[in-house]
Amino acid sequence: MGLLWPGGPVGVILVHGLTGTPTELSGIAKDLNAYGFTVFCPLLAGHCVAEAELLQTTWADWSKSVEEAFFAFSEHADVIFAGGISAGAVLSLRLAQTFPGRIRALSLYSTTLWWDGWSIPRLSFLLPLVLRLPYIGKRYRFEEAWPYGIKNKRLRERVHAQMISGDPAAAGFAGTPGRSLRELWRLVDLVKVNLPQIKIPTLLVHARDDDIASIRNAIYIKEHISGPSRLIALEDSYHMITIDQERRQVGMETARYFVEQLSRQEKEKLAQHERKPGQLQTLLEAAEYRERPPQELLQGLSKRRNWL
Numbered sequence: 001m002g003l004l005w006p007g008g009p010v011g012v013i014l015v016h017g018l019t020g021t022p023t024e025l026s027g028i029a030k031d032l033n034a035y036g037f038t039v040f041c042p043l044l045a046g047h048c049v050a051e052a053e054l055l056q057t058t059w060a061d062w063s064k065s066v067e068e069a070f071f072a073f074s075e076h077a078d079v080i081f082a083g084g085i086s087a088g089a090v091l092s093l094r095l096a097q098t099f100p101g102r103i104r105a106l107s108l109y110s111t112t113l114w115w116d117g118w119s120i121p122r123l124s125f126l127l128p129l130v131l132r133l134p135y136i137g138k139r140y141r142f143e144e145a146w147p148y149g150i151k152n153k154r155l156r157e158r159v160h161a162q163m164i165s166g167d168p169a170a171a172g173f174a175g176t177p178g179r180s181l182r183e184l185w186r187l188v189d190l191v192k193v194n195l196p197q198i199k200i201p202t203l204l205v206h207a208r209d210d211d212i213a214s215i216r217n218a219i220y221i222k223e224h225i226s227g228p229s230r231l232i233a234l235e236d237s238y239h240m241i242t243i244d245q246e247r248r249q250v251g252m253e254t255a256r257y258f259v260e261q262l263s264r265q266e267k268e269k270l271a272q273h274e275r276k277p278g279q280l281q282t283l284l285e286a287a288e289y290r291e292r293p294p295q296e297l298l299q300g301l302s303k304r305r306n307w308l
Helices: 022-034 059-076 088-098 122-131 153-163 177-191 218-223 247-260 264-271 279-285
Strands: 004-005 010-016 038-042 080-085 106-109 142-143 176-177 202-208 230-232
Touching: 004 022, 010 059, 010 088, 010 264, 022 038, 022 080, 022 247, 022 264, 038 059, 059 080, 059 088, 059 177, 080 088, 088 106, 106 122, 106 247, 176 177, 176 264, 202 264, 218 230, 230 247, 247 279, 264 279
Parallel strands: 010 038, 010 080, 080 106, 106 202, 202 230
Antiparallel strands: 004 038, 142 176
């Protein structure tokens, strides 16, 4: 299950976040598809259904969902890229670690290793202790709170209404069960230890004003992977950059980065499937983003690091 946009022989797997849905990546998927990419957004195990089903899954089940998408793509695509948002970015890193040399490049959006954004309660560092309590730990839920990762006011109101509607397929769950949080922590610990195994080109896109996970997460990854990377800092978005105010820039920069990793012959094959002739050439001729040093990106951010 998931969402598919058919295109050429160059495939992209985009992974949604924990308690999220594939639709949070549909805008980026459509942008990439316009350039000729075939894009698939798999549905993670336990998502878009009752919360009771999510509680029956582990990080290994979520990772298996991504691996199954990868195996299906491998039968038809000449080249495969992967990426995701938040926990989906962590799962994409895990995919690249599991199948070294099989993924051409990564695109990581709002990668969440630590929940240290400005909207996270300052006492949240106590959460691991709370989750160990016999009675409370099993019943704890981390509730989504304002601004819900979205800076655009109109979009935020619409997404919030969908979240509280009780339909998890519309905008995901309104909260994250404690058990699922513990599973995410286990995944993060495993991925962090193996970050040096990432030797492929990696695009990191993160909002400087991320309310959930600060840009320190992206900087940490950039400094610990072994391959080349590019970090793009957004100035007018919160955590959900794939649907927020700079979504178009995220899609364009992702497409350009992926195209840059292709050979001339692969680019020609991709161009045969672009929606409008000449789109790829125009994309490559556009002004390139000027990457800024980490010290500049960290200016004005608080120094606290919260749980996860």
